[in-house]
Amino acid sequence: MKFSGWPENGELVVGKIDEIEDFGVFVDLEEYEDKRGLIHISEVASGWIKNVRDHVREGQTVVCKVLDVDRDSQQIDLSLKDVNDHQRSDKIQEWKNEQKADNWMELAFGEDIDDETYGTVANELLSIHGSLYDGFEQAAIHGEEALEDADLDDEEIAAIVETARENVSVPYVNVTGYVDLECPDGDGVDAVKEALQAAEGNGEVPEEVDLEVTYVGAPEYRIRVRAPNYKTAEDQLEESAARAADRIAEFGGAGEFHRDRRTDEE
Incomplete structure (x- = not known):
């Protein structure tokens, strides 16, 4: 996509070096239709320049800073030296x-x-x-x-x-937390099972989120969340633990969320 307008002063633009002269370098702007800019020799590199071609070559893709735009004269002044790595x-x-x-x-x-x-x-x-x-x-x-x-x-x-x-390759982040689930009643096993199902979301976890609950060691369960960003991941992690705690509380049990492990890996 190329813009039909003009770049703004201070904007960074991508260009391809089209022509090199002793006084400077002409650059075709890759992001703007039919726009060409000039890098004066003093803006090619810091210090004294003996030969411009020691610093740039024709066909090279460069990033420049827009110094000035004069639409009346159709001129765009650019700087190469003002752009850091x-x-x-x-x-x-x-x-x-x-x-x-x-x-x-x-x-x-x-x-x-x-x-x-x-x-x-x-x-x-x-x-x-x-x-x-x-x-x-x-x-x-x-x-x-x-x-x-x-x-x-x-x-x-x-x-x-x-x-x-x-x-699109979507960037994902992973977060992990733990929830302790305990229920002293006789139906405690069933209570924990239902609490784990609640933790997994009962099919209501957002489509872009992967959530997995696994056993670590009684009474601890690990919750792993994979999401597009940390806020979503953290929110889903805490909501998962809260669902489990709320569900087991209905059976007279208790659930507690924590970020670090409390039992040894088997």
């Missing part, structure tokens, strides 16, 4: 992610997707999630819920979700 790495990754998302748009709506449809869908994802890539990632994690505020029809939303879940 961390900024360069993050921007390149962001750009690569958007290229992936651009391909996913074609997978979702066909290679012959028209500009109007592309623009409508892309603008909705950008307005809600900040980028195409983040829009697809959230659709992979949360499904239709991630697009409930988008002004898109059901078919468009379904196409995005299906494509996202087939192509």
